[in-house]
Amino acid sequence: MNDQITNSSLLTILSILIPVFPLVGFLINGLLGKRVPEPIAGWIGSIAVLASFVCAAAIFFTLPATESLSFNLFNWIAYANLNISFGFLIDPLTITMLLVITGIGFLIHLYSISYMHGDEGFTRFFTYLNLFIFFMLLLVMGNNYLVMFIGWEGVGLCSYLLIGFWFKEHENNNAAKKAFIMNRVGDLGFLLGMFALLMLFGTLDYASVAQAVQGYPINDGLIVGITLLLFIGAMGKSAQIPLYTWLPDAMAGPTPVSALIHAATMVTAGIYMIVRSNVLFAMAPATLDVILIVGVATCVMAAIIGLMQNDIKKVLAYSTVSQLGLMFVALGLGAFSSGMFHVVTHAFFKALLFLGSGSVIHALHGEQDIRKMGGLGKYIKITFITFMIGSLAISGIPPFAGFFSKDEILAKTFEHSPAIWIIVSLSSALTAFYMFRLVYITFSGNYRGTEETRSKIHESPALITIPLIILAILSIIGGFMGLPAITGLTHKFSTYLSSVTGASAGILPDAHHLSHATEYVLIGVAVLAAIVSILIARYMYVTKGQLPANSDAELNGLQKLVSNKFYVDEVYNAVFVKPVVKLSTLIYEYVDKLVVDNVVNGVAKVTDLSGRTLRLMQTGSTTFYLLAMVCGIVVLFVIRLLI
Amino acid sequence: MAQYIFYALSIVTILSALYVVFAKSPMYSVIAMIVCFFSIAGHYVLLNAQFLAIVHVIVYAGAIMVLFLFVVMLLNLNQEPDKSHGKLLRVAAAISGGMLFLVLLLSLNTSETGTFILPEKSDIGLVEHVGKKLFNEYVLPFEISSVLLLSAIIGSVVLAKKES
Amino acid sequence: MENALVSVPHNWYLLLSSLLFCIGVMGVLFRRNVIVILMCIELMLNSVNLLLVSFSAYAQNADGQVFVFFVMVVAAAEVAVGLALIVSIYRNVASTDIDSMKKLKW
Numbered sequence: 001m002n003d004q005i006t007n008s009s010l011l012t013i014l015s016i017l018i019p020v021f022p023l024v025g026f027l028i029n030g031l032l033g034k035r036v037p038e039p040i041a042g043w044i045g046s047i048a049v050l051a052s053f054v055c056a057a058a059i060f061f062t063l064p065a066t067e068s069l070s071f072n073l074f075n076w077i078a079y080a081n082l083n084i085s086f087g088f089l090i091d092p093l094t095i096t097m098l099l100v101i102t103g104i105g106f107l108i109h110l111y112s113i114s115y116m117h118g119d120e121g122f123t124r125f126f127t128y129l130n131l132f133i134f135f136m137l138l139l140v141m142g143n144n145y146l147v148m149f150i151g152w153e154g155v156g157l158c159s160y161l162l163i164g165f166w167f168k169e170h171e172n173n174n175a176a177k178k179a180f181i182m183n184r185v186g187d188l189g190f191l192l193g194m195f196a197l198l199m200l201f202g203t204l205d206y207a208s209v210a211q212a213v214q215g216y217p218i219n220d221g222l223i224v225g226i227t228l229l230l231f232i233g234a235m236g237k238s239a240q241i242p243l244y245t246w247l248p249d250a251m252a253g254p255t256p257v258s259a260l261i262h263a264a265t266m267v268t269a270g271i272y273m274i275v276r277s278n279v280l281f282a283m284a285p286a287t288l289d290v291i292l293i294v295g296v297a298t299c300v301m302a303a304i305i306g307l308m309q310n311d312i313k314k315v316l317a318y319s320t321v322s323q324l325g326l327m328f329v330a331l332g333l334g335a336f337s338s339g340m341f342h343v344v345t346h347a348f349f350k351a352l353l354f355l356g357s358g359s360v361i362h363a364l365h366g367e368q369d370i371r372k373m374g375g376l377g378k379y380i381k382i383t384f385i386t387f388m389i390g391s392l393a394i395s396g397i398p399p400f401a402g403f404f405s406k407d408e409i410l411a412k413t414f415e416h417s418p419a420i421w422i423i424v425s426l427s428s429a430l431t432a433f434y435m436f437r438l439v440y441i442t443f444s445g446n447y448r449g450t451e452e453t454r455s456k457i458h459e460s461p462a463l464i465t466i467p468l469i470i471l472a473i474l475s476i477i478g479g480f481m482g483l484p485a486i487t488g489l490t491h492k493f494s495t496y497l498s499s500v501t502g503a504s505a506g507i508l509p510d511a512h513h514l515s516h517a518t519e520y521v522l523i524g525v526a527v528l529a530a531i532v533s534i535l536i537a538r539y540m541y542v543t544k545g546q547l548p549a550n551s552d553a554e555l556n557g558l559q560k561l562v563s564n565k566f567y568v569d570e571v572y573n574a575v576f577v578k579p580v581v582k583l584s585t586l587i588y589e590y591v592d593k594l595v596v597d598n599v600v601n602g603v604a605k606v607t608d609l610s611g612r613t614l615r616l617m618q619t620g621s622t623t624f625y626l627l628a629m630v631c632g633i634v635v636l637f638v639i640r641l642l643i
Numbered sequence: 644m645a646q647y648i649f650y651a652l653s654i655v656t657i658l659s660a661l662y663v664v665f666a667k668s669p670m671y672s673v674i675a676m677i678v679c680f681f682s683i684a685g686h687y688v689l690l691n692a693q694f695l696a697i698v699h700v701i702v703y704a705g706a707i708m709v710l711f712l713f714v715v716m717l718l719n720l721n722q723e724p725d726k727s728h729g730k731l732l733r734v735a736a737a738i739s740g741g742m743l744f745l746v747l748l749l750s751l752n753t754s755e756t757g758t759f760i761l762p763e764k765s766d767i768g769l770v771e772h773v774g775k776k777l778f779n780e781y782v783l784p785f786e787i788s789s790v791l792l793l794s795a796i797i798g799s800v801v802l803a804k805k806e807s
Numbered sequence: 808m809e810n811a812l813v814s815v816p817h818n819w820y821l822l823l824s825s826l827l828f829c830i831g832v833m834g835v836l837f838r839r840n841v842i843v844i845l846m847c848i849e850l851m852l853n854s855v856n857l858l859l860v861s862f863s864a865y866a867q868n869a870d871g872q873v874f875v876f877f878v879m880v881v882a883a884a885e886v887a888v889g890l891a892l893i894v895s896i897y898r899n900v901a902s903t904d905i906d907s908m909k910k911l912k913w
Contacts, residue, residue, distance in 0.1 A: 620912030622905050623732060626835055630739045637746040641753065645814045653823050660827055660850055663843070664834035672843050676850070683853055686823075690812065690864040695872055699856075702879050707849065707886050714890045715842060718897050736836030744829035751821050759865040761812050767869045776869045777876065788880040795884030799891035805898070 011062060011069055014055045015090050018098065019137040021051040026130035029123050038122050042113035045126035049109050049133055053102035060095050065496045068092075070143050070207070077146075084204055089143035093500040096340065097140040097272055100347045104264045105133050107467035111355055112256040114463035115362060121165060125254065128165070132158035136265050140272060144204040145194050148273065152190065152237065155266045156183045162261060163253040175252040182246040186236015190273075193229030200226070210279040210503060218507070219286050227280055227287035231294075234270030238324050241298045245569055247321055251313040255358030258313060263320050263354050264347040271327050271343055275501070278336045282504035292332025292416075296423055299325030301566070303430040307437070308563040310548050311368050312357045315438050319394065319431060320350055326409055329424060334508040335412040336501040337494035341482045342409060344493070345401035348478045349393035352471035356387035359460045359468065360442060364453065370441045371548055377443035379457040382465045384443050386472040391439050393475040395432035395530045403527070404479030410526055411484070415514060421522075429529040436537035444542055484519065648689060655682040669715045673708060680704045692768035812864060820861035827854035841896075841903045845889050852882050 025048030029041050036044070063069060068091030076086040109129060116125050132155055139151025157180075164176030197204060200222060201212040216223055234240070239247035250262045261267070274281055274291070281287060299322050306318035323346050330339035361368055363380050377384040393400035396407065406428060414421040447454050459465070482493040494501070514522075540546050555563055564570075659679035666672045680703045687696035766772060777785055831854060834847030856875045863871025893903060900907045 618912050620909035622908065623736075623836060623839075627732070627735055627739060630743055630832055630836065634739065634742045634746050637743075637750060641746070641749055645812075649815045649819065653819075656823065657826060657830070660830045663846060663850060664830060664837055669840055669842050672846055676846050679850070680853070683857060686857060687860055689815075690860050692860050692864060692872055692875075695860060695875055698876065698879060702883055703849075703853070707883060710886060710890055711842065711846060714894060717894070718842075718903060720840070720842070720903060733837060736833060740829050740833030740836060743832055744825060747825040747829065748822075751818075751825065756818070759817060759867075761865070762867065765812070765864065765867065767867060768864065768872060772869050773872050773876070776873050780870075781873050781877075784877060788877060791884050792880060795887045799887040802888065802891035803894045 008069060011059055011090065012071055014059055015069065015088055015141065016073070018052045018055045018059075018102070019134050019141065021048040021055075022130040022133040022137065024048060026127055026134060029127040029130065033123055036123050038117070039113060041123040041126050042109070042116070045130050046106060046109040046113065048130055049102055049106045052133070052137065053099070053106050056095065056098040056102050059090060060099060063090065063095070065092050066499050068499065072143070081202055082198070084144060084146050086147060087143040088141045088147075089206060090141065091500055092496050093272075093275060093340065094140050096344065096497065098137065100344055101133065101136050101140065101265050104347055104351050104471075105129075105136075105260060107470055108256045108260045108264075108351065108355070111259075111358070111464055111467045112254075114461050115256055115358055116254065125162075125165065128158055128161050129257075129260070132162070132261060132266070136269075139269055143206060145197065145206070145209075146204050148276075149190065149194065152233075152269060152273075153187065155261070155269065156180065156187070156237075159183070159250065159261050159266055162257040163250045165253050165257065169252075172252040175246075175249040179246040179250050182243050183236045186233045186243055189229045189232025189236070191233075193226050193233060196222070196226045196229060206276060209277070213280050213283050214507075216283060218283055220283070223280065224284045224286045227277075227284040228290065230273065230277065230280075231287060231291055234273055234328075235294070236270075237273075238267050238270030238328070239298075239321050240270070240294050240325065240328060241301060244298060244302065244321050245565075245572065248314050248317040248565075251311070251317050255313065255354060255361060258317070259351045259354030259358065262317065263350040267320065267324060268327070268343045268347070271324070271331060271339055274331050275336045275340055278501055278504040279507065281331075282334060282507040285508075288332050288334060290332075291328050292420070295325045295328030295330075295332050296420060297325070298322070299329060300423060300427045300430075303427040303434070304562055305565050306434040307430065308548070308559065309434075310370055312360060312370050312373075312438065312442065313354070313368055315370075315434060316350070316353055316357060319353075319435065322427060322431060323350065323394070326406070326424065326428075329420075330409045330412060333409075333412045333416050334504065335409065336504065337497045338405070338408045338412055340497060341493050342405040344481070345393070345405040345475075345478050348401055348471055349390045349475040352386060352390040352468065352475050353394065355464070355468055355471065356383050356390060359383040359464050360387075362460050362464065363457050364449070365456065367449065367453070370438060372449050373442045373447070374445045374449075375443070375447040376457070380459045382459060382468065386465075386468040387443070388439060389472045389475055391435040394435055395534065396428060396526060397432075397530055397534075398527060399476070399479065401475045401478035404482050404484065407484060407523055407526060408482065411514060411519060411522055414518070414522055425526055425529060428526065429533045432530040432533035433537050436534045437541055440537060440541040441547070445545060448547075484523075645689065648685075652682050652685045652689065655679075656686070669720050670712075673711050673715060676711070677704050677708050680708065687768075690768070691765045694768055694770045694773045817861065817865050820858065824854040824858040824861070827851075827857065839905050841893050841905050841908075842890075844905065845886065845893070849882065849886065852878060 025045050028044055029036060068089065070087065070089045070091075072085040072087035074086050075083070077084040109126070112125065112129065116122050119125065135151045135154025135158060137151070139148050139155060142148045142151065160176045160180040163179050164173045166172050167176075194204060197209060201209055203209060203212070213223060236243045247262055247267065251258050253262070281291075302318045302321035302325060306315055306322060309315045309318060323342070327339045327342050327346070330336075330342060359380065360373070360376060360383060363376070363383070364373065367373065389400065393402040396403045398404075410421060410425060410428070413424050447457075482491050483489045484491075561567070656679055659675045659682065662675035663672045663679060666675060680699065684696045684699045684704070687693075687699060828851050831847045831849075831851035834850065835844050838844055838847070856878055859871040859875050859878075863869060863875075896908065897903055
C-alpha cells in the first residue's frame, strides 16, 4: 500500500513536470530573446521537449494500462454551484498523445535547429515552438473540458504566430489570420458545447460528464446538440468540411511548423477531443452519423483537390485534410481506438513527409513548385529514400505503418456499409496516386530548374537527415502496434486504449464481425488498388513524362475546377467575407463617421470650451480663492441642513 | 463660581481675537494673539486639562508667538501702514464669515444634544493620564510626529536660507 | 480640584469655539498681510483645539487631549515652514501683501 502511494506521488510529480519543461524553455528563450546565441536557443528548446518525452516515457512504463491517474492542482473557478478545478488526467489515451507530441516534437525541434539556421527569428521560432508544445500538452493532459480549452486556444494562438512567422510577407499574415478566424468559428461551437454541458450536468469533468450522460436516453436531443457543437469545434481544429480551407493556406509557415502543428499534433486535437468524450458521442449516434458523412466528404474532396496541386507542401496539406477525414470516418463508426491508431501512424509518416519536403525545399533554396524540380533522387538520396518510405506508408502498402491503420478503418467501414467502403477505398487509391505523382515529379526524370541552381543542390546536414531516418523507421515498424485480427495476434494498441474506449463500447450497437475470408479480400483489394494507382502514376509521370500544366488555359473544365480547389475559397469569399466587408464599410461610413466621431469630438469641444471659460476664474488672488472656499462650505452646510 | 470665570475668560478670548483681526499693525496683532492664547490656556485649566494648558502656553505663547514676533521685527513691517482690501471684498468677507457663523449655529441648534454624566473629580487631563495614553496607544504617531518636526526644521532652514 | 464643568453647560463651549473659528475665517478674508493671515489660521486651529478639549473633558475621554497634542505638533511645524516661506517670499518681492503673490494664474 505504502509502495503504491509513493509510486503515485512520483507519477504525479512526473506528470506535472511534463508541461513545465517546455514552459521553462519558452520562458528562457522568450525572455532572453536575441541574447541567446543561435544554436543554444535551439538546443534549449529541444532539450526541454526531450525532458518531457523522457517523463512521458517513464509514466508509460510505470502506469498500468488499466489504471489512470487524475489529480487536481488547484481550485480554479469556484462560484455558487460552479466548481471547476485545474487538474490533470493521465490515462492510456493521454500517454499515447504525450508520446506522440513530445517524441515527434523533439525530432522536429532537432530538425529545426538546422532548418532554421541563419533565420533572423531563430530564437523566436523556438520560443513559439516550446509554447506550442506546452499548450498541446495542457490540451491532452487536462482532466476537464476547460483545461482542454486553454490548450485548445493556446495551440490556436501558436499556430497563428507560426503561420505568420515570416510576417514581412503580407500573404503569410493573411494565411495566419485566416487560420485564426476559421478556428475561432469552430471554437465558438466548442464554447457553446461547454456551456451546454455546464447547464446540463453542472460539471466539465470528463469522468463526471461520462457518468452523468449515461442517465439520458440514446439520441436525446440535448446530447445530440451538445455533441454537434463539440464536433463543430473539432471541425475547425481538425480542418474538416466546411472549415478546412485554412489548413492548405497554413503551409505559409516554416516547414517544421507544418510538420509539427499542421500534420502531426494540433490538427489531431479534434480527434483527441472526440475520443476523450467517446461516451458522450456514443450516446448520440445521430452525431456519429454526421461525423461519418463529414469525414467521408472531406476525405474524398481533399484527395481530389490533392491530385492537381503543384506546390509540394500544398499536396501534403490536402493529403493531411484527407487523412484527417479518414480518422473522422473511424470516429463516426464508433471505432475510437482505430481513429487514434491512425492518428499515431499518420503522425509518423506525415511528419516524415513534411520534413522530407522541407529537406527538398532546403536543398533547392526555397523552391516549392514541383514543376521546377525533378530528378532530385540522384542528388539527395537520404531524403529521397525516406520520402519514398513515407509515401508507401501513406498509400497503405504493407508492411508500412499506414497499411495497418488504414486497413483497420476500411474494414470497419465495410462492416458498416459497403457503399462507404467503396468511396473511402477510392479516396485511398487517390491518395496513393497523388503521393506518387508527387514522388515521381519531384525525384525522378531530369532536373527542370536552371543549371545554376542545379549545381547548388546538396543533401541536408545530419540534424535534418537523422530525424528523417528515425521517422522513416517508425513509419516502417509503427504499424505493428496494431495487427489486424486475422493474424491471430493481439492488437496491442487497442488493448492499451481499451480502458478509455471500453466505456463507449457497451453503448454502441455491436457490429457484426467480418469473416476472415472477407477481410483477406478487403485487404487484397485495398493493396491492389494502391499498387495500381502507383503504377498509373508511374506510367503517366515517368514513362510518358507528363508534367502538370503551367496555366489554367491548358486545362479542361473539370481539371480547372479541381485545380482551383472547387472554388471553395472564392465561394466563401463571396458568401461570408464580402457581405461582412460591405456591412463594415457601411457602418464605418454612417455610424462611425457620423455618430461616433461627432460624439467624441463634441465631448472634446465641450471640455475645451468650458476649460477656456472656467479658467478665467483663476485670478491668482488668494483671498478670492479663500472666499470661494468659505462660500462653498456654507453652501454645503446649507444643503446638509435642508436635507 | 466657575461660570463667572468662564464668562470672563470667554470675553477676553473673543475681544483679543477680534483685535488680532482688526489691529492696524501686525505687532499689535501678535500681542493680542498672545493674550488670546493665555485666555485659552485658562479655558483648558477650567476644563481640567492641566497638562495641555501648560503645553499650550509653552508651545503657542512661548514658541510660536515668539517666532511671529521675530519675523515681524525681522521684516520691519511696522513702518508701512497695512492696506486693507477693497470695499467690495471686505463686505463679501464679512457676509461670508457671518453666514458661516449663522450656519454653524443653525447646525448646532438642530443637532441632537446628549447629556454627559460628570464625575465629582476628574483627572484625565493630568500628565499621568495623558502620558499613559500617549505612550501606549499613540506611541507610533508620537514617534512619527518627531520625524515631522525634524523635517519642518530642515525645511524651514532650507527655505529661509539666503540663496548664495 | 472642584469640578467646574458642572456649572458650565457644554453648549457654551460649542458656541465659543464656533465664534472663535468664524473670527479666524473673517480675519483670513479681511487682511492682506500674510503674517496676520497665518495668525488667523492659528486662531482657527485653536478654536478646534478648544472644542476637542471640551468634548474630551465632558465625555471623560483622554483621546481628545492626545489629539490636541498632535494638532499642536503639526501647528508648530506649519508655522515654522510658513514663516520661512514668508521670509523667502519677502526677499523676492519685498512685501508681505497677499496681493503681491498673484503670479500663479491663467
